[in-house]
Amino acid sequence: MGEVAGRRNAVGPRAAWELIPLDGVGPLRFGMLITEAAAVLPGMSELCRLQAGPSEPDTVGVAFGAERAKPAVYGYFIGDRLFCIAVDAARGLQVMLWGRELTACVPTDLERFLLHASDCEVLDVSYGPRGNPGAARIGLVLRVQEVEGKVMTRPVTVGRGWEDRCPDDWEGPIPECEWIGRQWPYPGYAEYWPPPGHAPAWSDWQPPFQAVCQENRTARRSATDTHHDRQSSGSAAAFTEIAPEPVCHVRRQTAHNRARSAPG
Numbered sequence: 001m002g003e004v005a006g007r008r009n010a011v012g013p014r015a016a017w018e019l020i021p022l023d024g025v026g027p028l029r030f031g032m033l034i035t036e037a038a039a040v041l042p043g044m045s046e047l048c049r050l051q052a053g054p055s056e057p058d059t060v061g062v063a064f065g066a067e068r069a070k071p072a073v074y075g076y077f078i079g080d081r082l083f084c085i086a087v088d089a090a091r092g093l094q095v096m097l098w099g100r101e102l103t104a105c106v107p108t109d110l111e112r113f114l115l116h117a118s119d120c121e122v123l124d125v126s127y128g129p130r131g132n133p134g135a136a137r138i139g140l141v142l143r144v145q146e147v148e149g150k151v152m153t154r155p156v157t158v159g160r161g162w163e164d165r166c167p168d169d170w171e172g173p174i175p176e177c178e179w180i181g182r183q184w185p186y187p188g189y190a191e192y193w194p195p196p197g198h199a200p201a202w203s204d205w206q207p208p209f210q211a212v213c214q215e216n217r218t219a220r221r222s223a224t225d226t227h228h229d230r231q232s233s234g235s236a237a238a239f240t241e242i243a244p245e246p247v248c249h250v251r252r253q254t255a256h257n258r259a260r261s262a263p264g
Contacts, residue, residue, distance in 0.1 A: 018096050
């Protein structure tokens with residue numbers, strides 16, 4: 001089980017990107033082509049393309065980063081146009097909203113900020129069926145990921161026209177792969193999706209981030225067994241060899257909206 005990070009920002013200083021709700025993050029602007037997005041990312045390049053979900057054949061996920069196998073930013077494109085951005089908690093830029101850090105923060109600390117903004121009627125905060133908070137009016141969802149045993153925040157944002165129901169992890173616009181793994185820490189909700197013993201109807205699709213971890217572990221075991229110093233090259237190859245096909249046409253499971261009272 002990952003330990004919830006005990007500091008406001010658990011990975012030290014990093015360059016900051018301003019979130020302009022519904023328009024973009026840092027130099028990225030919603031509506032950009034993949035080549036345009038790659039061109040404005042400082043010191044980064046396209047690392048690989050991902051199949052974003054089992055029932056999203058038109059959605060292309062692209063990982064960008066400065067080093068192979070170390071993605072910092074994920075962009076999601078429909079019709080070749082950027083509509084969703086996710087920033088990695090470990091290596092991503094520091095996303096700022098109204099002077100508040102959103103990347104690699106303590107989940108409960110950031111949740112207090114959201115709820116205070118909601119109390120002041122600045123944001124309308126809601127929670128998806130899996131317990132992750134968001135503010136649909138500005139196209140923002142807060143996810144978490146585990147980094148070195150700690151749970152840190154991972155901001156995900158969408159562009160204008162995609163914000164409606166964006167915190168809804170069953171029927172909203174954010175790709176399925178962004179909802180996989182560690183969930184927002186909240187009593188009574190599963191820590192991981194899928195929870196143990198649950199088999200989603202994904203057919204042949206596998207979450208790309210999970211596949212990266214599995215392939216990297218396999219590469220490291222293989223390198224150790226053969227006594228060759230190939231951990232780094234094996235890890236990079238495992239990451240870049242994940243392909244967007246085969247595309248699986250699977251009906252997405254639906255669920256009724258399950259509103260929940262915000263924690264006090």
